[in-house]
Amino acid sequence: MNPAESFGRGGLNPYLDVDDLVDDIGLDEDEIAWRKDFIGFDGADERRLSDLEPLLRANREQIADDFYDNLLAYEGTREVIDRSPKGVEALKRTQQAYLVSLATGDYDRAYFKNRARIGKLHELLDMPLKHYVGQYGVYYDLIMSRLNERVQDQVVDAIEEWAEERDAERDDGGFGRLAGALGLGGDDGEDDGLDDSFEETVRSAIDDGMMDVLSLLRIINLDLQVATDTYVDSYAQRLEDAIERRERLAREVEADVQKPIDELHEASAVVARRAEAISTHAASQADSIDRAATDVGEVSAAVEEVASVADEVHDESQRTESLAADGVDAADEALAELEAIETAVDDVSTAVSSLEERTDEIDEVVDRLDDLARRTTLLAKNAMIEASRGSGGSEATGALEVIANEVGSFAEQTQSDLKAIESAVESVRADAAATIETTDETVERVDAGTERIRDTVDSLEAIHESARSTAAGMDDVAAATDQQAHSIESIADSIDDLSEAADRVAEAAESVAAASQEQTASLRDVGESVDRLTSDGEPDRTPMYEQVQ
Template sequence: MEWRKRFTKFDEADERRLEEMQDTFDGVADDLVEEFYEHLQSDPKSAKFFDRSSKGVDALKRTQTEYLRDLGRGSYGEEYFERRARIGKLHDMLDLGPKVYLGAYSLYYEGLLEAIGEDVQAEVKESVRDDSEPADVEAAVTDAVDDAMEMVVERSMSVMKLLLLDQQVVMDTYIDSYSDVEDELDRQREVAGEISEATFELEQAATDIAESTNDIDAIAGKQTDNMEDISREVSNLSATIEEVASTADEVDATSSRAEDLAVEGQDSAEQAIDVMHDVSDSAESVADEVDQLQDRVSEIDDVVEVINDIAEQTNILALNASIEAARAGEAGSGFAVVADEVKSLAEESQDYAGEIESLVTTIQDDTEETVDSLETTTDQVEDGIDRVEQSMEKLTDIVAAVTETSEGIQEVADATDDQASSAAAVAGMIDDAVEELDDIASEISDVAAANEQQVTQVSDLNDAAQRLADGESV
């Protein structure tokens, strides 16, 4: 900037004159800015650019007002021209090119020159009125006009030099911007080429994805139908398992009753064994008593034999007595009667002894039959005990088997209940899965539609990239 100031012949005298004009710049800044933006907004071509700025017109006006007041503040170093560059950049961002922005500077030139002229005119009038005598008015006016012309030229040139420097900075901003634009266009062409290639590949990929998505959509629909069939089958299976669980509960109850009956049968068998042991003991006791009875009957038989012997001896004695009575004659008649009575008694004794012997024989026969029956009964009781003990062992095995079966059936019942619960849970999960598959199918349909739209957009993007590479308007 120092070189530019030297080249433009902007020196300390210009800085001093501009600083002396601070009041002038402050006085005209607001009106000039209003006129400046009214002029820009009144033209359709320039007015449309203001809609592109994030700053309102009032903010732009404040910036320009500070710009005009800054002309007379006497400090024209690096910070001053940085502020000028920011103003130029702002208008460049609005697409207010040099033909618009710098073209409108004619309003500043006109307004500032008029203000300079008015200031000089007022100063000249004041000088002529205060310093000249009436006789010297003509000469004083001539001198004042010469001085005024010189001041107007000097002040105007100082303003023009500073405005030229400002415009150089602004033009640098535009030039840098245009260079950036050219660089950006080159980058755009390069990127457009890369985008074109990438979008072509993307278009192919999007097409493949769209086809795959359509296939997936069809598969998802088929899967949804399959899941609905599975859901129905699982529902039926769940109902069947519930029936099995109910039947298992009934079987468990029946098994429990069978276990109770088996235990009762085991108890009854044990009682029967005890009774049969008692019967066996009683039979053995009866057998012993019958044996004793046989012994007694044998003794009776012996007594009968003694009686028979006595009867025979008595008959012999009676016979001898009769013989002796016959020998005695009349004297032995009484003795003969006694002998007859004794003989008769002996015969009766023999008869009774015969009857007793017959009874004894009968008793012996009956006793032998009883003994045989008791032996048979004892054998049968012992065989019954063996059979009952075998039945007892089988009942024990049955009780153990029934108990084990009952426990197994209980486990089956519990497992069936768990399976029924699990089946119900699975059925619920499958229902949820069916709903989710419906949602997925819907989402896949949306994705398929989006992919088709993406294919179209990629094709449009490819065309736009091609136009961008060709330098056409996108």
């Protein structure tokens, strides 16, 4: 495809209305004429540009390649190129077409309309204005190097033409002509400087070349003006849209905020009243805390007293533990003695039982002796009877009488002794019975005492363990009491701090109340400001160049 045919056929064109664009920037025939006149662009420039067409056409490919090589070397411009619907080669062809169009245009409204479209396409690609304007600097470097060569060639051609014209007038050859033109080698040896015609020729050639440069710079400047207008128009449109959004938002904010501001105003008044109440309560709290601090001080003293008593109880508990231990030892000894007494009582009971058996045996002997005494008595009586029958006084009768008397006396004495023995045995039996009864009672009492002593021992052991636990507990109580005393002291310190904090809270509450009142006033001002947000009239329409100045 011919580069000129691809110029202006990018994929973004359907999204662009060029007629509306040129109308927005005011690019009519009069405006175009004014701009041309302002920078001195006229028909002579158009002719010079037309003469530059062969140069631009011949160098368009190299210039386009060098131009995009420079753009692709920077990340910012490379990102813009990546956003273009065209590829790099297509963009190069478009650039070639644009370069040739600089020398082939009619420079009328259609020409600048096309330039406006190009500028807008760059803006649609989000190319920053500094990139768009900056790329013309690249253009200057690439084009001016070619124009420099052209100017140099024009100067050389002009010198050669001047030399040919002088050939007809002088015969000293080319070197002589050049030396003479430079004021060298005169016959009189004088240096008259450059030949006037030579100097004029060189200056004219350079001037002609510079005018070509100026014509190219003027058309590029006009292009740049139009492209910049599209950026400014876009910025102005964005600004107008932003102003419109601000005004719409202001109206919405006014509608949305008015009620909350009224409610906030009322709430602020309530807060102020409550802040005053808080201040009052805080002051009352500070007083209560002061009283609490006093009470805590008294409690602290009481705790110290409890700690002291706990120490005393601990000492007494240790003494109780010692006495209980001694009681356990004594009870163990008493229990041992009771066990010995019980053993002795058992022995007494056994002896009494044996004595009772012997008494029974004595009773049997007494019974036998009593029977013998009765028989002896009966024998004595019979002897006396026999003695009385033999009263003849014989010697045998006398002896029998004596025997009878002795036997009777023995029998009487025996009966008397038996009665005494029987009486003694009865007494022994009675005493033995009493002893047995007493022994039984003693055994029962010893048994009961033994059980009680065992219970006492168990109780004393329990008391001993309890006293030991009590002593250990009192150690814990003493330690806990000491800790409690320290804690209460810390609490007292904290309450003092809290009291000071309550005082500060009271002061802060007073400040809050004052600030809330100020907030109420500020909210009133905010409401008024919101009212003014949409009632100040038209937005600022100051031209951009006046804003910059």
